[in-house]
Amino acid sequence: MVTAVTKGIQVSVEVTYQAEFSNPHQHHYVFTYKVTIANKSKQTFQLLRRRWEIYDAAEAPKIVEGMGVVGQQPVLEPGESHTYVSGCNLKSGLGKMKGVFTMEKLFDGKLIDVSIPEFQMIANIFHN
Known part of the structure; x- marks a missing residue:
């Protein structure tokens, strides 16, 4: 697990290789990641947007942006x-992946960028 704290907002990420959904022979590797966002500050925040940088050893880097996280x-x-x-x-x-959450401080409407720590995705292709 990796963790980063930005202005009192803690982001932790845990990644898991999903061997049962992957097919290395067809160059298809599936990973899941669990993200926990914890408000350690004294203010109320709302997560508005996400921006991910995705790096795959076989492809050019990708940027994925959108509103919220998984529809929320x-x-x-x-x-x-x-x-x-x-x-x-x-x-x-x-x-590997890393990114930024854009969050709004509800008290005054100010936006902050919260770091999503970089995490690695490494397939365990030598499993039993």
Whole structure:
């Protein structure tokens, strides 16, 4: 698991290689990642947008942007957290991701960019 804290917002990511959904012979590797966003600040924030940078050893880097996360724009009061699971397909068994959440401080409407820490995706293709 990797973790980063930006202005009191803690983002932790745990990645899992999904061997049962992958097919290395067809260059198809599936990974899931669990993201936990914890508000350690004294302000209330709402997650508005996400921006991911996806690196695959077999392809050019990709940028994925959009509103919210898995269809949600959670509001986090001080001390609250939000966890979601998503996935990524790679053509190689080796890649990494990192990104930014844009969050709004509900008290004054100010936007902040919260770092999503870089994490590696490495397929365990030598499993039993």
